[in-house]
Amino acid sequence: MRSHYEPALPRASQEPRSASVTSTKGTLQTIGVYVPEAMHETLKALAHGQEKKFSVLVRELIESAYERFEDATEERSGRKVLDDYALKVASYSGEQSQWMARLDRQLSLELKLTAKEYGRSASQLIGGLLAEELSHSLQARAETLSNESCAGVEVERAQAAIAAIIGPQVGKLADYVELPGKRKLVSEVLVGLVQAPGVLLGKIAEYFGVSRGVLTQAVSLNFRNLPAPSYKAPNGRPRMLTEPVSWEEAVRALKLPHDEEAKLLAMGE
Known part of the structure; x- marks a missing residue:
């Protein structure tokens, strides 16, 4: 199944604001998520590091990961892609931690349909998407730190060369x-x-x-x-x-x- 996710616009952005307009929170739906405690803690640490609310970070990661998943299924079996995601979830230790992800209505529906298509629960699909996106985020962070470290060494060498002459x-x-x-x-x-x-x-x-x-x-x-x-x-x-x-x-x-x-x-x- 190939679909394109477009976040639903809150009603407040389409009509003049008035007292009868409901909160944009009404456009979000909740889905229960079960992931290892270590993975939950990693997500919270990432949110803290980026100075974002946990719910906002999770929503961003899932949206990005779902697009990545759809791209991946252009070349590989969706079931195999999700199997790889499940291995990344399993790499985290600890008991299962339960919490709720708050997602845009349209994305929430697409995730449920996709999960059903590939014989997964919505929680398993979301957990896999988050593990995949965490993998990319942490790898990118590691590369950044490595580059900064290499740059720091080069700067020190330049300073030494300057001092020498x-x-x-x-x-x-x-x-x-x-x-x-x-x-x-x-x-x-x-x-x-x-x-x-x-x-x-x-x-x-x-x-x-x-x-x-x-x-x-x-x-x-x-x-x-x-x-x-x-x-x-x-x-x-x-x-x-x-x-x-x-x-x-x-x-x-x-x-x-x-x-x-x-x-x-x-x-x-």
């Missing part, structure tokens, strides 16, 4: 990014004191063999790690910084010949 070796980097003789300016960019234009950050990232995003994070962390970030323009008094100095201010502070200054300012346009 601070000093005389910055001159080589200045030459590489086509800013010969601007060692001080390049150093200020590396420690985060000066907000560099994207084109310059790209060249510096290329020099260190990292992505521009990683370099940007590394430079930002360098600034935040400075004990008392301050900036002193030529012939000026130093001032404490709460954010990096603009590229324009840093360039103008160098008091360069007009054509050279214009060339550097153009990098920031």
Whole structure:
């Protein structure tokens, strides 16, 4: 059976609001759900983590999972798909936990018809759908954490590489990014004191063999790690910084010949 679920619109959205209009809660129906306690707790933890009401999260997961189920049955037997879902439910431990899922009327009807078609109870179908969607949600979360961890390692490596060249070796980097003789300016960019234009950050990232995003994070962390970030323009008094100095201010502070200054300012346009 192939159907397309479209949530029913509350009457309040179709007609002018009046005292006689009933609550949108009337558009929802309840279905009893029995799943292992560990699965119930996982769902509650996910709702808490996403700062959603448990009933809202469950409704969203079921709606998404049912669409996923319908897509899966285009290529596989619905019974086999549900068998796989049942295995995921069985992977959770604990006694059966009973609670009520509140669903849109139309979806509730489709779920009951689908359950009957494949010889399942509505509770078994919903439990399987939730287990499948939990599997996808937790996998996506794990991948996100893994990516964040990898990115964190790359940022630390970039910071170490920057720290290793601070000093005389910055001159080589200045030459590489086509800013010969601007060692001080390049150093200020590396420690985060000066907000560099994207084109310059790209060249510096290329020099260190990292992505521009990683370099940007590394430079930002360098600034935040400075004990008392301050900036002193030529012939000026130093001032404490709460954010990096603009590229324009840093360039103008160098008091360069007009054509050279214009060339550097153009990098920031």
